[in-house]
Amino acid sequence: MNELLNIGLIYSTVRTATPLLLAALGGLYSERAGVINIALEGLMLVGAFTAAVVTHYTHSPWIGLTAAIAAGVLIAAIHAVLCISFKAQQVVSGMAINILLIGVPALLSGAFFESTGATPQIPLHELLQYAPVVIAFALVPVTWYVLYRTPFGLRLRAVGENPEAADAAGVSVTRIRYAGVLLSGALAAIGGAYLSIGQSSLFTRNMTAGRGFIALAALIFGKWRPVQTMLACLLFGLAEALATQMQGVVRVPVQFIQIIPYVLTMIVLAGFIGLSRAPRAIGIPYQKEK
Amino acid sequence: MKLLREILFPLIAVLAAFLVGAIIVLLIHDDPIETYKLLIGSALSWPDGIGYTLFYATPLIFTGLAVAVAFRCGLLNIGAEGQLYVAAFAAAWVGITFGGVEGRSIANLSAWLLVPLACFAAMASGAVWGAVPGVLKAKFGSHEVINTIMMNFIALALVSYFTQYHYKAQGDPILQTVPISASAHIARLGKFIPGLPERIPLNIAFFLALLACVLVYIFLWRTKWGYEIRATGANPAAAEYGGISTGRQIVLAMAVSGALAGLVGVNEVLGYRYRYYDSFSSGVGYGFTGIAVALLGRNHPVGVVFAALFFGALKRGGLFVDIFTEHVSKDLVEVLKALVILFVAAELYFRGRLGRFGLMRRAKI
Numbered sequence: 001m002n003e004l005l006n007i008g009l010i011y012s013t014v015r016t017a018t019p020l021l022l023a024a025l026g027g028l029y030s031e032r033a034g035v036i037n038i039a040l041e042g043l044m045l046v047g048a049f050t051a052a053v054v055t056h057y058t059h060s061p062w063i064g065l066t067a068a069i070a071a072g073v074l075i076a077a078i079h080a081v082l083c084i085s086f087k088a089q090q091v092v093s094g095m096a097i098n099i100l101l102i103g104v105p106a107l108l109s110g111a112f113f114e115s116t117g118a119t120p121q122i123p124l125h126e127l128l129q130y131a132p133v134v135i136a137f138a139l140v141p142v143t144w145y146v147l148y149r150t151p152f153g154l155r156l157r158a159v160g161e162n163p164e165a166a167d168a169a170g171v172s173v174t175r176i177r178y179a180g181v182l183l184s185g186a187l188a189a190i191g192g193a194y195l196s197i198g199q200s201s202l203f204t205r206n207m208t209a210g211r212g213f214i215a216l217a218a219l220i221f222g223k224w225r226p227v228q229t230m231l232a233c234l235l236f237g238l239a240e241a242l243a244t245q246m247q248g249v250v251r252v253p254v255q256f257i258q259i260i261p262y263v264l265t266m267i268v269l270a271g272f273i274g275l276s277r278a279p280r281a282i283g284i285p286y287q288k289e290k
Numbered sequence: 291m292k293l294l295r296e297i298l299f300p301l302i303a304v305l306a307a308f309l310v311g312a313i314i315v316l317l318i319h320d321d322p323i324e325t326y327k328l329l330i331g332s333a334l335s336w337p338d339g340i341g342y343t344l345f346y347a348t349p350l351i352f353t354g355l356a357v358a359v360a361f362r363c364g365l366l367n368i369g370a371e372g373q374l375y376v377a378a379f380a381a382a383w384v385g386i387t388f389g390g391v392e393g394r395s396i397a398n399l400s401a402w403l404l405v406p407l408a409c410f411a412a413m414a415s416g417a418v419w420g421a422v423p424g425v426l427k428a429k430f431g432s433h434e435v436i437n438t439i440m441m442n443f444i445a446l447a448l449v450s451y452f453t454q455y456h457y458k459a460q461g462d463p464i465l466q467t468v469p470i471s472a473s474a475h476i477a478r479l480g481k482f483i484p485g486l487p488e489r490i491p492l493n494i495a496f497f498l499a500l501l502a503c504v505l506v507y508i509f510l511w512r513t514k515w516g517y518e519i520r521a522t523g524a525n526p527a528a529a530e531y532g533g534i535s536t537g538r539q540i541v542l543a544m545a546v547s548g549a550l551a552g553l554v555g556v557n558e559v560l561g562y563r564y565r566y567y568d569s570f571s572s573g574v575g576y577g578f579t580g581i582a583v584a585l586l587g588r589n590h591p592v593g594v595v596f597a598a599l600f601f602g603a604l605k606r607g608g609l610f611v612d613i614f615t616e617h618v619s620k621d622l623v624e625v626l627k628a629l630v631i632l633f634v635a636a637e638l639y640f641r642g643r644l645g646r647f648g649l650m651r652r653a654k655i
Contacts, residue, residue, distance in 0.1 A: 086636045110618075269437065
């Protein structure tokens with residue numbers, strides 16, 4: 001057991017937590033503004049795919065990352081238009097985006113690279129192995145500051161808790177919610193990009209493998225707060241890192257470690273470990289009084 | 291007029307999805323008309339096209355119904371995926387444990403007992419897996435969407451554990467259980483229908499799916515429980531005030547929903563693979579497609595059948611698009627699926643718009 005608890009484990013925990021953290025912080029901006037974002041999975045996928053493709057063609061991971069952010073914002077805009085302007089069911093819209101992003105990258109890579117699902121390998125020196133990690137953890141204090149110490153953060157929380165009051169105070173509910181959802185697209189896309197041009201060197205079909213949902217779980221586990229969310233991401237990252245390291249070493253089936261984040265989230269959501277309360281107006285489209 | 295409206299909007303959503311899909315096909319330098327001809331045409335040929343379309347539609351009828359029943363109670367069951375995995379494994383477990391499979395059985399039941407028992411196990415385990423988020427919602431108010439998503443992952447992990455460590459044949463490189471007993475098989479329709487070869491896995495479960503539609507209709511619109519479920523979905527506060535225990539209805543709706551999703555296991559295990567095959571519903575699985583089916587079918591059993599046939603045909607056609615076009619892969623089907631959901635989701639807005647011009651009245655779903 002001792003050989004498991006080493007520097008390598010800490011390193012791989014941080015590495016595993018990074019994409020989760022980026023996506024979870026993205027989800028935080030959207031959900032604190034009152035828009036459910038189960039599209040994180042799809043937003044990560046679009047980031048991962050775009051980053052891999054653009055880096056392949058331009059040989060610059062930074063251009064790849066920028067393109068990924070742009071693509072994330074674009075896809076998040078679909079979610080925003082549907083949920084905020086069209087007042088569609090937010091969960092339904094999110095599901096549709098997840099399905100869309102399973103299909104589109106596979107379709108495009110099939111057409112461009114003659115292999116459905118995978119993009120060409122990117123050489124090692126063109127990868128961003130550390131920058132996204134730094135960005136992710138730097139974003140925690142930034143998010144905390146934005147959320148609790150800036151007018152934008154105050155408005156964001158107000159719009160998610162009590163849109164009527166925010167509206168009466170002259171805040172544009174629509175505009176703030178758009179900002180929240182678009183930000184979530186940008187951050188989740190960075191998280192996805194880290195998977196394809198950081199942790200590995202290509203995009204593979206459905207490479208997020210549910211990480212968007214784990215990020216969502218971490219956000220709930222962290223009670224929609226930046227620092228707690230980071231701790232949750234590290235915990236879930238540790239679970240995954242342990243599961244990987246233990247394969248073949250310890251005779252505990254990996255499946256039991258894999259389910260820890262999900263079980264914990266359900267327990268927290270039921271209020272057994274302190275109540276995890278969602279923003280009050282989450283999921284409810286805002287209808288301006290006439 | 292109301293019926294027309296109910297049919298018109300889904301059709302518009304489908305057409306809009308195909309239109310956007312055509313643009314994407316053009317962008318990757320292929321011919322959309324040729325692609326759609328392949329997509330639709332190959333699904334309508336006899337016997338393979340129609341046989342496979344009906345076979346693919348079968349699980350989608352089950353999951354579409356599952357999502358629809360929950361939706362009628364105001365709940366979004368994103369967990370049909372997990373429910374059907376647990377159920378499929380349970381069906382296989384019964385087929386192995388009570389079917390006289392060498393070294394793994396405690397009984398050797400005849401087909402007359404074994405098949406109903408396996409079906410029951412599938413429904414019951416699906417119902418339990420669905421009821422848990424229902425109970426959590428009713429008791430603690432935790433959101434069923436999150437809990438069903440979590441339980442999808444838990445289901446996948448647990449079932450894969452049992453398969454890998456306890457029910458796999460020794461040395462089998464594929465993650466699947468040993469075969470179930472032959473007396474747990476249900477018949478393929480090729481046995482009864484002249485011209486339909488038996489290699490096509492379309493089986494009795496298709497009729498079970500149609501029967502489920504009728505039963506769901508009766509349940510929702512002709513029984514007290516169904517009425518209370520719909521009342522809870524329409525207006526929980528009013529239902530509670532009217533003496534309906536909304537908590538109980540939530541649990542009931544989720545259990546029924548899970549049982550329906552669980553019936554996918556009957557088609558998959560008893561009628562098709564004759565074993566549990568790990569992650570058989572991968573990619574955009576039956577459970578998630580069920581959301582598209584229910585939405586397009588307007589959460590009504592009749593609509594669900596047509597929507598399931600539509601998506602079943604797309605799945606069949608997708609394979610041909612994959613092979614016979616230069617650039618388009620079968621993933622076009624997933625894209626179309628997503629687009630259909632997006633357009634249906636946006637529909638309420640457009641209804642409101644049209645309503646302003648007096649063209650359509652806002653209808654209750």
